[in-house]
Amino acid sequence: xxxxxxxxxxxxxxxxxxxxxxxxxxxxxxxxxxxxxxxxxxxxxxxxxxxxxxxxxxxxxxxxxxxxxxxxxxxxxxxxxxxxxxxxxxxxxx
Ligand SMILES: [Zn+2]
Numbered sequence: 001x002x003x004x005x006x007x008x009x010x011x012x013x014x015x016x017x018x019x020x021x022x023x024x025x026x027x028x029x030x031x032x033x034x035x036x037x038x039x040x041x042x043x044x045x046x047x048x049x050x051x052x053x054x055x056x057x058x059x060x061x062x063x064x065x066x067x068x069x070x071x072x073x074x075x076x077x078x079x080x081x082x083x084x085x086x087x088x089x090x091x092x093x094x
Contacts (some may be wrong), residue, residue, distance in 0.1 A: 003031045008038045016049050047085040 003011070008031045009025050020028065030037045045063060 003027045005031075005038055006037060008032065008035070009041055012038070012042050012045060016045070044085055051084070 002087070008028060011020060012032075014020065015025075030057045035072055048063065
C-alpha cells in the first residue's frame with residue numbers, strides 16, 4: 001500500500017518522538033523519495049527538531065507559525081532561516 005501525503009507527514013512527526021515500525025519506515029522512505037513536498041517537509045522538521053531539541057508539538061507549532069507568518073518575513077529573513085535549516089541537514093546522508 002502507498003501512503004498519502006497526510007499519512008507521510010504524520011509518520012515524519014511521529015518518527016521524531018519514537019521509532020517507527022519497519023513497514024512505516026519503508027513506506028515513509030518510498031513516499032519521500034517520490035514526493036518533493038514531503039521530502040522538503042521532512043528535511044525542515046528534522047532540521048528544526050535537531051536545531052532546537054524540541055518535542056514534536058513545539059516543532060510543529062514553529063512550522064505552522066513559519067508558514068502562516070512566511071508572507072510577513074522579508075526575503076532576507078526567509079533566506080536566513082533557509083540557510084539555518086540547510087546547515088543543519090547533512091546533504092550527503094544518502
Ligand atoms: Zn507527499
